[in-house]
Amino acid sequence: MNWIKTKNKMITLYPEKVFTQLILFTGIVFLLSPLSGYAQQMDLNNIKNTFSQKPFRLGGGISASSVLYTGNDGQGRQPFTYFLSGNINLNIYNQVNLPFTFNITNLGNNFTYPTLPNRLSIHPTYKWVTGHIGDVSMNFSPYTFNGHMFRGIGIDLTPEGKWKFSAMAGRLQKAVEYDSANRLVPAAYQRMGYSAKIRYDQAGYYAGMTFFSAKDDVSSLKWKPDSLNILPKGNVAMSWEGGLKLIPNLSLTGEYALSLLTRDIRSPQEGSSFINNLFPRHTSTQSYTALKGELTYQLLKNTMGIRYERIDPDYATLGAYYFNNDYENVTLNYARPFLKDKITVALSWGAQRDDLNKNQEQTSKRFVSSANVSYTPNEKLNSSFSYSSFQTYLNLKSQFDYINGQTPYDNLDTLNFTQLSQNMSLNSNYNFGKSDIRKHNLNVNMSFQQAADKQGDIIKPGNLSQFYNLSTAYNLIFVPQAISIQTAFNATYNYINSTNSVILGPTLGIRAKVYQKKITTGISSAYNVSINESDTQGKVLNLRWNAAYAFYKKHNLNANTIWQNRKISGKNTTDSFTATIAYSYSF
Missing domain, CATH: 2.40.160 (Porin)
Structure with missing residues (x-):
């Protein structure tokens, strides 16, 4: 038995006890480590506190769920499926975790357990x-x-x-x-x-x-x-x-x-x-x-x-x-706030080139530029705008064309190839209303993307694609009643391979906490229409319901259903219904 004297008190050490615990702990670490990439960090400063804790702690959880499906959409799904899964974690001295998991369904089962590790790492700290x-x-x-x-x-x-x-x-x-x-x-x-x-x-x-x-x-x-x-x-x-x-x-x-x-x-x-x-x-x-x-x-x-x-x-x-x-980069950056820090502007421009030794069959140059602007005049309104542009210039050094060219000016355009890409987005969020009675939130998001391949100075048909998207959402919350109503509209326009298509539709939903706010439930509906070259290609209607109930702190019960109706051009109308109920417990 040894003594160590400090400024405030005398600490008694029992080397045989500490040594035994240390040997036991080290053996457990090496012999019972999980299979997948096991790593632990041991703080030697608090090693005494480590061994003063409970040596073993058990935790984990179990969940069970079932899915009922019926429909004629041709997906070939099972009409009834159940799932039972769980995990148990054994913690040793708050340093080592040994996880056990299992999964059982009517489609199969799986069980995993700790084995000798193929990768083990320890990170002691003092x-x-x-x-x-x-x-x-x-x-x-x-x-x-x-x-x-x-x-x-x-x-x-x-x-x-x-x-x-x-x-x-x-x-x-x-x-x-x-x-x-x-x-x-x-x-x-x-x-x-x-x-x-x-x-x-x-x-x-x-x-x-x-x-x-x-x-x-x-x-x-x-x-x-x-x-x-x-x-x-x-x-x-x-x-x-x-x-x-x-x-x-x-x-x-x-x-x-x-x-x-x-x-x-x-x-x-x-x-x-x-x-x-x-x-x-x-x-x-x-x-x-x-x-x-x-x-x-x-x-x-x-x-x-x-x-x-x-x-x-x-x-x-x-x-x-x-x-x-094999590249060389140059990047310029600039940022500054304006109007008493209500507006922030960030600009960036960069250029990159490769084939530094001039011995590759092709050389490329890339130019990247971006701009980001955020505007927050008050706590209710915030907006942001971003723009980026990417341009890649390729020069194909075709030896066949060089050898067979009759003049130095032959094939200049065909050997130059440029890829262009642009991205732009605008997002705005506005909160208003009396916070203790009603809350209103309005969000608008717009985005644009374009990609093109240019050979010489000509963009060939089919080498241009454009994507436009507009989405708006409005949310109304009745604070005392814990009820919220959401409505949204989404529209997308695509131009690819000289054809255009449009997808648009609204969404409406309501969510509330009932039975003394212990149960959260909601219902929503979405309708989308797909149009290709002015012809309606499909219509899809969704109806969803969900509910969640937490009781005794560690128990959770969830249920949801979805009904979908699909009308696709040239095909029969299909309907499907899926219901899921799940229970989980954690300890």
């Missing part, structure tokens, strides 16, 4: 130290090590002060032998890696660096899948980031990354100097760079910024699953 053990992922830099799952250990050190540090080491990829009977799972070498990140933050600036290294184990596979172009790879990637306040309200941030990617580590190594041993270069090693920077300036209430990003063609690292590369 003050400013956080550990990562097992199957985890960490994010250091978007250009070096970013979100890649690994099996190993990691650590985050975030003490009070200016320095921050993170590190990881483990297996990034397990070995998989080639199996001709299973082509869906490709062969893979075992890949080990490690990474570290350090950052220094000061009031007027910050600086950081990330280092990542990974290498495949050539001996991890018995059969070498070289014929499948699966080669043992190696990679060293580094990035440097920083930020600086140049003058008041003017800040500059940026990051530069370098990746040395070896396509086959069995290829001859170049040189034997100290630098080459630290950063091995082989004949199959290629270097790639990535760069991004952002300049932001605030003047009074104006916020302006410019962002630049460039990533080399084929840029990649073994610390990320996927990379966008």
Whole structure:
């Protein structure tokens, strides 16, 4: 028995008891973890409080429902279906959850239970130290090590002060032998890696660096899948980031990354100097760079910024699953409030181009612009408007056309292809009425979308599509009676492939709380008409009813019905009726 003296009191520790509990807890964590991606975070600061709690807690719920269906709409549904489902969760020391679930229907049943985990992660925390053990992922830099799952250990050190540090080491990829009977799972070498990140933050600036290294184990596979172009790879990637306040309200941030990617580590190594041993270069090693920077300036209430990003063609690292590369971006941003902050305007414009080395069969340029305006003159009214435009310009470098062209001006239009897209929406919401007696709400939403393909300066027939939508809704609430009435109207116009169609119809519903406001019930009806090229294609009428009742706090009873009548041109009129009743209990 040991004693620890603090400023206020003497704490008595029984090491044999704590040790026994810790061993028991650790064993439970590893042996009874659920199958699907299990992860737990343990706060060692409160480990004494953890073991002072109840060791086991049981919770969960059960639900039962049945569906009755009848109709002649040809859906082939079962006339009667029942469902019984439940879940039970066993909680151990408020740290480990073991879920059990079951589902039973007249169509089949399913039962799941915890088994030994295929993925397990534990994240112990003590003050400013956080550990990562097992199957985890960490994010250091978007250009070096970013979100890649690994099996190993990691650590985050975030003490009070200016320095921050993170590190990881483990297996990034397990070995998989080639199996001709299973082509869906490709062969893979075992890949080990490690990474570290350090950052220094000061009031007027910050600086950081990330280092990542990974290498495949050539001996991890018995059969070498070289014929499948699966080669043992190696990679060293580094990035440097920083930020600086140049003058008041003017800040500059940026990051530069370098990746040395070896396509086959069995290829001859170049040189034997100290630098080459630290950063091995082989004949199959290629270097790639990535760069991004952002300049932001605030003047009074104006916020302006410019962002630049460039990533080399084929840029990649073994610390990320996927990379966008071979592009250059420039983005301009501006935002400002007006009229005593009642109006807010945000503007953005960007340009992107690819084929940086001019060696691809096609090159593209993209232009993106957007505008967002919000208007809130008072608490009753708020409106918003947004507009965005996307334009992609493609130049197809057809070698056949270039070789057979008689003049440099042949096929200029046919080699240029432009995709245009526009989106616009307007939303307005207005609340009025006496809040303690009646409440009124009116909402109007309009949207427009257009897409077109242009070859040269001509938009060909069939390559233009337009979509218009208008929806309005009015809601009246009688506050003392807990009754609400809703009415809405929706209209949609589509123009696709030189044909136009319209869908429109109203909706009406009422909702109320009855029997001392213990039961919530409502009924609604919707009617829609579809018109194609001035011909009525279909009419659909829906009638819905629903009710919900909660009793004894943990019991819930729900019921709903829907009747639908469909009249489709050229087909027989169909009717269908569906009723559902459900009960649920949670503990």
